[in-house]
Amino acid sequence: MSAIPAKEGFSRRTLVALMEDKPGVLSHVVNLFRRRNYNIESLTVGHSETPGISRMTVVVYANDAVVEQVMKQLYKLINVVKVSDISDDAAxxxxxxxxxxxxxxxxxxxxxxxxxxxxxxxxxxxxxxxxxxxxxxxxxxxxxxxxxxxxxxxxxxxxxxxxxxxxxxxxxxxx
Amino acid sequence: MKMNGAQILWECLVREGVDVVFGITGGAIMPVYHELPKFPIRHVTVRHEQAAAHAADGYARATGKVGVCMSTSGPGATNLVTGIATAQMDSSPIVAFTGQVPSAVLGTDAFQETDITGITMPITKHNYLITDVRDLAPAIREAFHIASTGRPGPVLIDITKDVQMAEIEFEYPKEINLPGYKPHTKGNIRQIRQAAQMINEAQRPLFVAGQGVLISGAERELRALAEKAQIPVVTSLLGKSAIPESHPLCLGMGGMHGEAFVNHALQEADLLVGVGARFDDRLTSTAETFAPKAKIIHIDIDPAEIGKRIPVDLPIVGDAGNVLRALIPLVKRASHKEWLAQIDEWRQDTYARDILLRETDEFIPQYVIRNIWEATEGQAIMVTDVGQNQMWEAQYYLHERPRGLITSGGLGTMGFALPAAVGVAVGRPGEPVWVVAGDGGFQMTLQELATVVQERLPLKIAILNNGYLGMVRQWQELFFEKNYSGTPILGPDFAKLAEAYGIPGITVEEKAQVPEAIKQALETEGPILLDFRIEREHNVFPIVPVGQPIDKMIRRPIDS
CATH class of the missing domain: 3.30.70.1150 (ACT-like. Chain A, domain 2)
Structure with missing residues (x-):
């Protein structure tokens, strides 16, 4: 993880996404990151408190503009219900x-x-x-x-x- | 009522209001085709699945309705891919159905099996693999909703053969359940007020109108707002016809092949209002050098487009029509006399360089386009291919009617024009539809001449034939030491080829024959092909070299 050279304005950002628990949803998400050339540092998926909704925590190495794009692009996926950037929250x-x-x-x-x-x-x-x-x-x-x-x-x-x-x-x- | 998957598919299409499907049958979709004759839907059998997708796309762009295409599994499905990617890049609503091997053998590399949902994941708005017949009707209902709302786009539904044959008690899904899909169409009123204020304060405002205006059906609102505050309108390639191009406030297309005065206006403006345009690189060139003096308001239904390429001062997420309607009462009347006079000065300079003013016998393609324009009074639906032909059309055909130009903008798919025009002619019967293609692109999908004849589509096909992959040759001439590597191409005698298909063909050898040939095309009731043997090494000017700001274009050389 420390292998990535530091870029100005870039840092590790933590995003949380809630998505419908349907076949193919995770591959849509992973495919999106690959296609748009976003740098995933880690990605964890599991059930959330709501049946039928999975919760994903993803860490991306990004600046503000990239994080904004990542969130918007995630939102565009039909089965993604909610995306939050909790990097600046007490978490x-x-x-x-x-x-x-x-x-x-x-x-x-x-x-x-x-x-x-x-x-x-x-x-x-x-x-x-x-x-x-x-x-x-x-x-x-x-x-x-x-x-x-x-x-x-x-x-x-x-x-x-x-x-x-x-x-x-x-x-x-x-x- | 008990129905099998195939019947359910057609029943759902009927309920969605589909009246035509473009496709080719094959092993894994046979049960679906078996049921087709029982339903009131026209099927246009094309000659290659790529054409089915382009035709559905052309149909969608020309009508505003969802276009539908269909193919079998494996190669049938992969052949759709270019057409689906084309539709995705240009926000065209299509639904593609593919047959799939039976679910029992899914994943075993069965005959004609391919992972088409995997392949099309990045080039569809959404896709489905249906392995349970109970999921079929809800998926179709969702697919049409997703394809046609928000920012439109292609949706693919892959259906295993066993699902097509499985029977259930059919019930049409009452509602659509997509908790993660809620397009934002309204526009935030505070941002709209702020936009109005910025527009009211601007000295040199400019609209950048994209295809979103046409998709939204917001042409009237755009024009009303432009007229009220006297704001000139630049369009993207796909935004052409969003405002009648004879309108004094319409400047036409900007960008890489935009006229000099248009690009000067973009670079000198102090406010750009993008409406349903995504500021792509062909419009802006390098983002850092684009519109350096302008604040930018970006109105788009897709939030991900806002701030993607260029920094935006004020974002408004919403439907173009809704936002413009809300803006009209808030924007004050203005005249912008100085700004318009400045643009006019640039414009006169551009007009003075018009190649059509040159007295020459050279068979220049601009002359062909201009003659088609005059003969059709700007009212035809022009379906263009990709490359020089596309740019000459964009520069010399002034569209008076919305959705008058259908072309592959984002993906730049050569071979698009003829099959897309099949869809256009099916969707808009009785209207003049012209195909403009180069000899290169035309040879990529010319097998569809058979479909044209079979469906009796009265297409007027104009080939701008220079024996080259012309746009690439032009780049080689200008930027690659005239090294014409891979660009000279041999073609058939297109007129004879057309005749072999039963379509009259005319070879037009010189400039003087152009008006007569076009007249003859218009007088011909059915399809006709005109092979214009234009100057071989003629270039599209102006051209902005890659990496340069858009006002550093290579202009049309003036004759000394």
């Missing part, structure tokens, strides 16, 4: 990662300790490895990964960002 932003670390018995205690500092969970242990689950901001996840790297990371998976505006305001515009 709870989380990512989840599962990290499988090389962990012979000699270093297990140390890894456990590090995980505790990050409030990460040990979710699986085998003779040679431990799997750690961490939830938090990207920075926090990044930090834990960096700290664990010297032990030897055997496998890693991250979800991408999910986000929700703090307080009573709903992303779908209702309170």
């Amino acid at each position: 709870v932003i989380r990512e989840l990662a599962l990290i499988k670390v090389h962990a012979p018995s000699s270093v297990r205690a140390e890894i456990k300790q590090l995980a505790d500092i990050f409030r990460a969970q040990i979710v699986d242990v085998s003779r040679e490895s431990m799997t750690i689950e961490i939830t938090g901001t990207e920075d926090k996840v990044d930090s834990l990964i960096e700290i664990l790297r010297p032990f030897g990371i055997k496998e890693l998976t991250r979800t991408g960002r999910v986000a929700m505006v703090r307080g009573a305001l709903h992303t779908n515009g209702n309170t």
